[in-house]
Amino acid sequence: DVKVTQSSRYLVKRTGEKVFLECVQDMDHENMFWYRQDPGLGLRLIYFSYDVKMKEKGDIPEGYSVSREKKERFSLILESASTNQTSMYLCASKQSGVGGLETQYFGPGTRLLVL
C-alpha cells in the first residue's frame, strides 16, 4: 500500500512565523502535490512537483513556496504566516505515466491555525 505521511496533524503558529510542512511518501512516486482544503471550496492546488528540484505553481501559490530535495520528500513553506493561511493542508503523491491511472494518494492532513 502507498503510504503518505505528514509531519504534523495539528499546528499552531503566530502571524509572521515561518512554517514548514513536510510530506514523505514511500512508493517512489515521481509526482507530489500540496493542496489546501477549505469548507465549501474543496481542494485547491498550491504547488506540485514532478521530479526532484522541479516544481510548478498550482492555482493558489501566493504566500507559499516548496522544496523537493529528495524524491520521497516534499516540503511546503509559509515564508511569513498570515491568518488567512489557517486551513487544512493535504499532501498527495502519484506515479507517473498511464500505469498510475492518474490516482493520487493522500496524507492524513495538517490542520494549521495561524493566530
Next chain:
Amino acid sequence: AQTVTQSQPEMSVQEAETVTLSCTYDTSESDYYLFWYKQPPSRQMILVIRQEAYKQQNATENRFSVNFQKAAKSFSLKISDSQLGDAAMYFCALANNNDMRFGAGTRLTVKP
C-alpha cells in the same frame, strides 16, 4: 479549464438503504479520469472508486458503483446497503495529467 460541481452539500441515508451522490464536470479533454474520494472524520482521503473516461462500462467496487454519463458529463456515486462507516465527506474529482480538480464535497450522514 476543468471544473467539477457537486450540487449536494449534505446528504443523509438510513443504514442499509441506498444513496446516490451527484457530480457533474466540464472538460475539453477527451482522455481523463474520474474519481470519488472519501474523507472520514479522521481526515485521511481514501480512494473509493475510479473510472477511465475511455471505458464505457461503469466501475464497481463492492457496494460502491458509479453511473458515468460521458455525453452529459455526469459521474454519480451509488452506495448500496449503507453502513455507519460510510459517513464521511465525499469528493468527486477529475484528473488529466497532473491537473486534478475537486468538487466542493458532499457530507454524507448515515442514520442508524
